[in-house]
Amino acid sequence: MRTMKKSSEQSYDQEHQQNELHILQEKKSQLDALLQITQSLSSELNLLRLLQRITAEVKKILEADRCTVFLYDADKNELWSKVATGIRKEIRFPADKGIAGYVFQSGEVLNTPDAYSDDRFNPEIDKKTGYHTRSILCVPLNNKMRETIGVFQVLNKKTGTFTTDDEHLLSAIALIAASAVENAQLYEEQRRSFLSFIETLATTLDTRDYITAGHSRRVALYANEIARIMKLDVTARELLYYASLLHDIGKLGVPEIVLFKDRKLTEDEYEIIKGHALITKNILQKIHFPKKFREIPTIASSHHERLDGGGYPVGLRGDDIPLCSKIMAVADVFDALTSRRQFQDRMDLEKIIHLIDTETGVAFEPYVVYNFKFIPLDRLIMILEFGHTSELDRSDLDKLKNYHLRDIVDIRSKSGKSDLELEIENIFMRYYLRQYRVD
Amino acid sequence: MRTMKKSSEQSYDQEHQQNELHILQEKKSQLDALLQITQSLSSELNLLRLLQRITAEVKKILEADRCTVFLYDADKNELWSKVATGIRKEIRFPADKGIAGYVFQSGEVLNTPDAYSDDRFNPEIDKKTGYHTRSILCVPLNNKMRETIGVFQVLNKKTGTFTTDDEHLLSAIALIAASAVENAQLYEEQRRSFLSFIETLATTLDTRDYITAGHSRRVALYANEIARIMKLDVTARELLYYASLLHDIGKLGVPEIVLFKDRKLTEDEYEIIKGHALITKNILQKIHFPKKFREIPTIASSHHERLDGGGYPVGLRGDDIPLCSKIMAVADVFDALTSRRQFQDRMDLEKIIHLIDTETGVAFEPYVVYNFKFIPLDRLIMILEFGHTSELDRSDLDKLKNYHLRDIVDIRSKSGKSDLELEIENIFMRYYLRQYRVD
Numbered sequence: 001m002r003t004m005k006k007s008s009e010q011s012y013d014q015e016h017q018q019n020e021l022h023i024l025q026e027k028k029s030q031l032d033a034l035l036q037i038t039q040s041l042s043s044e045l046n047l048l049r050l051l052q053r054i055t056a057e058v059k060k061i062l063e064a065d066r067c068t069v070f071l072y073d074a075d076k077n078e079l080w081s082k083v084a085t086g087i088r089k090e091i092r093f094p095a096d097k098g099i100a101g102y103v104f105q106s107g108e109v110l111n112t113p114d115a116y117s118d119d120r121f122n123p124e125i126d127k128k129t130g131y132h133t134r135s136i137l138c139v140p141l142n143n144k145m146r147e148t149i150g151v152f153q154v155l156n157k158k159t160g161t162f163t164t165d166d167e168h169l170l171s172a173i174a175l176i177a178a179s180a181v182e183n184a185q186l187y188e189e190q191r192r193s194f195l196s197f198i199e200t201l202a203t204t205l206d207t208r209d210y211i212t213a214g215h216s217r218r219v220a221l222y223a224n225e226i227a228r229i230m231k232l233d234v235t236a237r238e239l240l241y242y243a244s245l246l247h248d249i250g251k252l253g254v255p256e257i258v259l260f261k262d263r264k265l266t267e268d269e270y271e272i273i274k275g276h277a278l279i280t281k282n283i284l285q286k287i288h289f290p291k292k293f294r295e296i297p298t299i300a301s302s303h304h305e306r307l308d309g310g311g312y313p314v315g316l317r318g319d320d321i322p323l324c325s326k327i328m329a330v331a332d333v334f335d336a337l338t339s340r341r342q343f344q345d346r347m348d349l350e351k352i353i354h355l356i357d358t359e360t361g362v363a364f365e366p367y368v369v370y371n372f373k374f375i376p377l378d379r380l381i382m383i384l385e386f387g388h389t390s391e392l393d394r395s396d397l398d399k400l401k402n403y404h405l406r407d408i409v410d411i412r413s414k415s416g417k418s419d420l421e422l423e424i425e426n427i428f429m430r431y432y433l434r435q436y437r438v439d
Numbered sequence: 440m441r442t443m444k445k446s447s448e449q450s451y452d453q454e455h456q457q458n459e460l461h462i463l464q465e466k467k468s469q470l471d472a473l474l475q476i477t478q479s480l481s482s483e484l485n486l487l488r489l490l491q492r493i494t495a496e497v498k499k500i501l502e503a504d505r506c507t508v509f510l511y512d513a514d515k516n517e518l519w520s521k522v523a524t525g526i527r528k529e530i531r532f533p534a535d536k537g538i539a540g541y542v543f544q545s546g547e548v549l550n551t552p553d554a555y556s557d558d559r560f561n562p563e564i565d566k567k568t569g570y571h572t573r574s575i576l577c578v579p580l581n582n583k584m585r586e587t588i589g590v591f592q593v594l595n596k597k598t599g600t601f602t603t604d605d606e607h608l609l610s611a612i613a614l615i616a617a618s619a620v621e622n623a624q625l626y627e628e629q630r631r632s633f634l635s636f637i638e639t640l641a642t643t644l645d646t647r648d649y650i651t652a653g654h655s656r657r658v659a660l661y662a663n664e665i666a667r668i669m670k671l672d673v674t675a676r677e678l679l680y681y682a683s684l685l686h687d688i689g690k691l692g693v694p695e696i697v698l699f700k701d702r703k704l705t706e707d708e709y710e711i712i713k714g715h716a717l718i719t720k721n722i723l724q725k726i727h728f729p730k731k732f733r734e735i736p737t738i739a740s741s742h743h744e745r746l747d748g749g750g751y752p753v754g755l756r757g758d759d760i761p762l763c764s765k766i767m768a769v770a771d772v773f774d775a776l777t778s779r780r781q782f783q784d785r786m787d788l789e790k791i792i793h794l795i796d797t798e799t800g801v802a803f804e805p806y807v808v809y810n811f812k813f814i815p816l817d818r819l820i821m822i823l824e825f826g827h828t829s830e831l832d833r834s835d836l837d838k839l840k841n842y843h844l845r846d847i848v849d850i851r852s853k854s855g856k857s858d859l860e861l862e863i864e865n866i867f868m869r870y871y872l873r874q875y876r877v878d
Binding site for chain 2: 017020021024025027028030031034035038039144168169171172173175176179180182183186187189190192193194195196197199200201203204207208249252253255256257279282283284286287288289290
């Protein structure tokens with residue numbers, strides 16, 4: 001409202017114009033801020049950093065002293081500070097407390113010039129942090145389903161109190177922030193859902209076949225070790241991990257009378273078993289995998305292909321076999337041979353390595369086998385004993401971690417062993433030959 | 440640039456001020472437009488309508504004659520008009536053609552005052568549509584992974600050519616639009632992925648057990664019919680559908696020697712079979728379901744509970760049994776009894792209905808059975824004959840669609856049937872008793 005009077009019309013006009021100019025200049029800065037924020041939307045992949053940029057921009061443009069994004073934690077029914085300018089420690093409080101709690105519950109915008117004269121204000125956080133809150137502007141963060149997922153709060157406007165324009169601007173920015181938060185949460189949900197589905201599919205196998213229970217998981221862990229040593233990138237390793245979890249899913253299509261036969265298989269029965277690779281492919285091809293995992297059916301179903309073309313289901317040769325399948329092939333045979341079967345201990349490690357060496361260049365890719373032998377012994381034990389890892393002695397593992405699979409094979413074949421070598425061998429073999437009570 | 444000269448300093452100042460005022464007023468409208476657009480972000484759930492609101496706003500604020508959002512179709516390597524002001528027909532062209540194609544490929548902003556003097560311009564669309572393009576401003580739509588997913592294009596600025604400010608504003612709006620498109624695509628991907636996973640899990644059962652192949656799918660379809668007649672909402676129906684697809688997944692944990700036994704089961708064997716309900720729950724509890732589907736494990740595993748508390752796995756009574764499980768129970772028994780087994784036709788429909796009636800109020804919820812009998816005959820046949828639906832005669836189905844399951848039971852028990860009733864009975868029974876070649 002204008003309160004001053006001017007004698008001359010002209011100077012009144014001039015002042016009016018300047019006043020308007022001032023308001024418009026503010027609008028321009030606000031537009032620039034909003035443009036900046038939308039720009040961050042695309043240049044910042046990381047949600048935390050994105051919200052940090054948004055809050056920094058908001059603090060500046062609204063001339064606020066502090067700016068906080070509180071998100072709702074449904075498990076604890078609390079609001080917590082995902083991002084807060086000027087504060088390092090997380091702030092956390094019940095989701096119905098204070099101005100923020102009120103805004104969260106009601107979904108209303110709240111603009112109060114004097115917090116302490118508002119009954120809804122919760123002074124406890126000021127007490128805790130030593131801050132003195134004066135003015136508060138707080139707006140809800142709403143997702144697409146119109147659920148409130150948090151609040152966006154600014155404190156203590158430097159030049160007075162927050163205006164209606166500030167409310168509109170912060171509401172708009174809150175929508176952008178909420179959309180970014182929702183997007184990130186959606187990605188995370190999708191990832192968790194995806195992983196749990198794959199693990200469930202993989203463990204349906206264990207439900208049926210307790211003898212080889214855990215096989216898929218261990219193959220995935222061995223394969224991941226080899227891929228890590230070969231320095232494959234994160235996407236390729238994820239792909240390999242999931243494909244490994246699912247590689248034997250086709251065994252669900254093999255009758256138990258054949259699958260669990262404890263005597264020698266007839267040729268026909270062996271052909272039926274071999275069918276599992278193709279069934280794996282057929283089952284997995286029905287899944288609509290996200291783009292980066294489209295190759296899972298092919299990779300998973302090629303784990304019995306051989307370099308010399310004598311494998312199945314296709315009989316691929318050499319470089320026609322996907323690298324991930326070559327890694328899985330070595331991991332698969334190693335787990336099969338090191339598994340404890342009913343009434344049967346693990347096969348001798350020397351015998352296993354000899355078997356793999358004999359097939360290297362014929363069935364297995366030499367470079368993969370080479371890298372496989374660099375799996376550190378502590379990790380090897382953790383995978384061999386997967387399911388019993390809580391019973392492993394941390395200090396034993398620490399002693400093993402600088403030795404690799406190929407070292408233990410060397411040490412075992414040596415005649416004159418050093419004390420340290422003897423200790424490493426003893427620790428490793430104690431776990432390798434360990435007996436468990438049959439559950 | 441200023442080209443006019445003024446004699447008096449004052450009037451120069453005034454004009455300068457007015458000019459600035461004009462620019463700032465434009466900024467203000469732009470801010471308002473951007474605020475409007477972010478507002479639509481939350482109020483518009485539907486992607487198409489959201490983009491329509493955004494393009495309408497952009498057309499106005501940039502004083503453009505036309506405004507189009509082109510999205511990339513990866514399968515065809517084309518750009519297509521998801522939304523276009525003033526045009527009803529879809530525009531589609533190769534993803535490397537024209538100004539839009541250039542912007543899509545390069546990721547650059549392109550602002551051309553005269554399209555026809557730019558070599559990259561593709562005049563074919565003008566020829567096709569009868570439009571005359573003059574000025575073009577075209578900006579890329581980038582997602583979070585910095586992949587270009589389409590372009591945002593405005594044509595023919597009414598007051599001249601597009602400015603640098605227009606470029607900035609459209610770029611900001613394009614980011615908002617891209618984020619909305621990405622979000623919608625993410626939802627869709629998630630939905631498809633989820634569905635395909637559930638179907639895959641469900642069909643792993645069929646892989647093993649070809650005799651009851653399709654059972655889970657048919658139970659899901661019957662259950663959905665009942666839920667539709669009971670007017671359950673979309674979320675409840677989806678929940679029921681997915682839970683039904685998965686209800687027997689626990690049978691993967693039942694040994695084949697018991698599951699496929701063709702003689703009478705011993706009491707012990709029957710106990711093993713009953714274990715499948717609990718195994719279903721255990722398997723499904725490992726899946727991280729989206730919030731609205733959290734009840735799937737409970738619902739799916741309660742399909743053998745009975746109103747009188749004599750069911751399994753828990754022995755729940757009456758209203759403690761989830762409604763969806765009660766629906767599934769009726770669907771499950773109906774499909775089990777109407778399935779063709781090896782060397783065996785479907786059971787008599789009268790016998791089935793009698794069996795269900797006898798158990799109503801004891802095992803089955805009366806209200807569910809009541810609604811179940813209102814399944815229209817055409818849909819009943821389509822589910823009974825699922826997998827053979829292409830062999831059904833459309834005109835037969837049309838004749839059946841005004842009769843319900845309970846009508847056919849009535850008609851069959853009647854002595855004096857009308858000609859129409861005779862025809863309905865004949866059609867229905869022809870499909871019900873149909874024989875198929877064993878594949």
